[in-house]
Amino acid sequence: MSTQPQDAETEQPAEEAEEAEPESEHQQRRMAEKARRAEERARTREKRDRVAEDEETYHLRVFRYDPDVDGKGDPYFDDFHVPYEQGMTVLDALIYARDHYDPSLTFRHSCQQAVCGSDAMFVNGRQTLCCKTQLNELDEPVRIEPLPHQEVVKDLVVDMEHFYDQMEAVEPYFQAIDTPEVEDLEEQRQSRENREKIKMSTRCIWCAACMSSCNIAAGDNQYLGPAAINKAYRFAMDEREEDEVKEHRMNVLADEHGVWRCQTQFSCTEVCPKDIPLTEHIQELKREAVKESLKFW
Incomplete structure (x- = not known):
């Protein structure tokens, strides 16, 4: 009787084990990444709470969406408590939240002088330029969303x-x-x-x-x-x-x-x-x- 089928049977579990091993490593890496993100979120929440207790703050409720990241493909709102300074605008508050709490927070801005038009958003139910909207003139929580009726690319950025x-x-x-010919050119006066x-x-x-x-x-x-x-x-x-x-x-x-x-x-x-x-x-x-x-x- 040939032993070839038996050899195949004994070899098969070894092959499966070889295939299962990298899958297990992948799962471990994913679990480690999830744990790291959870730890970062916990530290961020702790920092926000500490700021909220120690200083006068404004409560921002910011629209979040990132189709390229697991768990962020469905829109949700994130809360930030930003220390208030005299003359602070909504854009200033967003920049603070991004720089101190969550670097993945995405929005457009450029000149901060109400000239470029890049930071138009939907703030407390109204389209406005964030760089010219004073924070202390708004009711809390300040709800910040991307412009309606346009496709959202990520967070507050629209196409x-x-x-x-x-x-x-x-x-x-x-x-x-x-x-006209060059010699016939004249100034077009208005x-x-x-x-x-x-x-x-x-x-x-x-x-x-x-x-x-x-x-x-x-x-x-x-x-x-x-x-x-x-x-x-x-x-x-x-x-x-x-x-x-x-x-x-x-x-x-x-x-x-x-x-x-x-x-x-x-x-x-x-x-x-x-x-x-x-x-x-x-x-x-x-x-x-x-x-x-x-x-x-």
């Missing part, structure tokens, strides 16, 4: 690609029909009155707070949105824009997903950190669109 696409759709730049007319529209910092507040944009992904329409207003109302270019621009704005989708709710105007009368600009462009259509009659 801005769609917003930028809508801005690009209105071609936000001057366009020349004919480029009257003081026209400059005053479009001045407010030039203050847009592309923060997307208005787009996030707009109920129409939330339901119609193709709607240009108040920021893009305001940018188009800046050029359409500029007296230096040539008639053919303005006609083309108005055709884009008069599309079914353009100015006519606005329902005049004024939510965009209310949250604009630069006080741009966005709704008024949209209504004025509606009137211009009507004028353009009447030219054919």
Whole structure:
């Protein structure tokens, strides 16, 4: 009788043992990593509690989400108690929480002067720039979330690609029909009155707070949105824009997903950190669109 089957039977458990060994090591590493993270969280909680007892603090409740980390793929809120200093903004508090409690806390910021527009968030139920929002003017706990109606990338960071696409759709730049020869170039002067007319529209910092507040944009992904329409207003109302270019621009704005989708709710105007009368600009462009259509009659 051949002994080959018996040899195979005796060898099989050894192979299984060899395969099981690295799996066991992997499990041990995972358990050790979980224990390390739990210990870090415990130290962080202890530090927060100690700060809360010793100093005047503000309670932040911050939205957290990280699809790349086990256990953080489902959105949740994290609590931070941040020591308060006179003049502290929401952005200052977030930076403190990140630097002292949790370096994985993720959010955008840059100039801290309300110019770059990168730190627009949803604070206590309202779109705002965190760098210009005073902490002591808010009720506790200060609830900080990413901008609504936009895809969340991680924590307080949202995907801005769609917003930028809508801005690009209105071609936000001057366009020349004919480029004159160098010797024929002349300065394109603008009257003081026209400059005053479009001045407010030039203050847009592309923060997307208005787009996030707009109920129409939330339901119609193709709607240009108040920021893009305001940018188009800046050029359409500029007296230096040539008639053919303005006609083309108005055709884009008069599309079914353009100015006519606005329902005049004024939510965009209310949250604009630069006080741009966005709704008024949209209504004025509606009137211009009507004028353009009447030219054919």
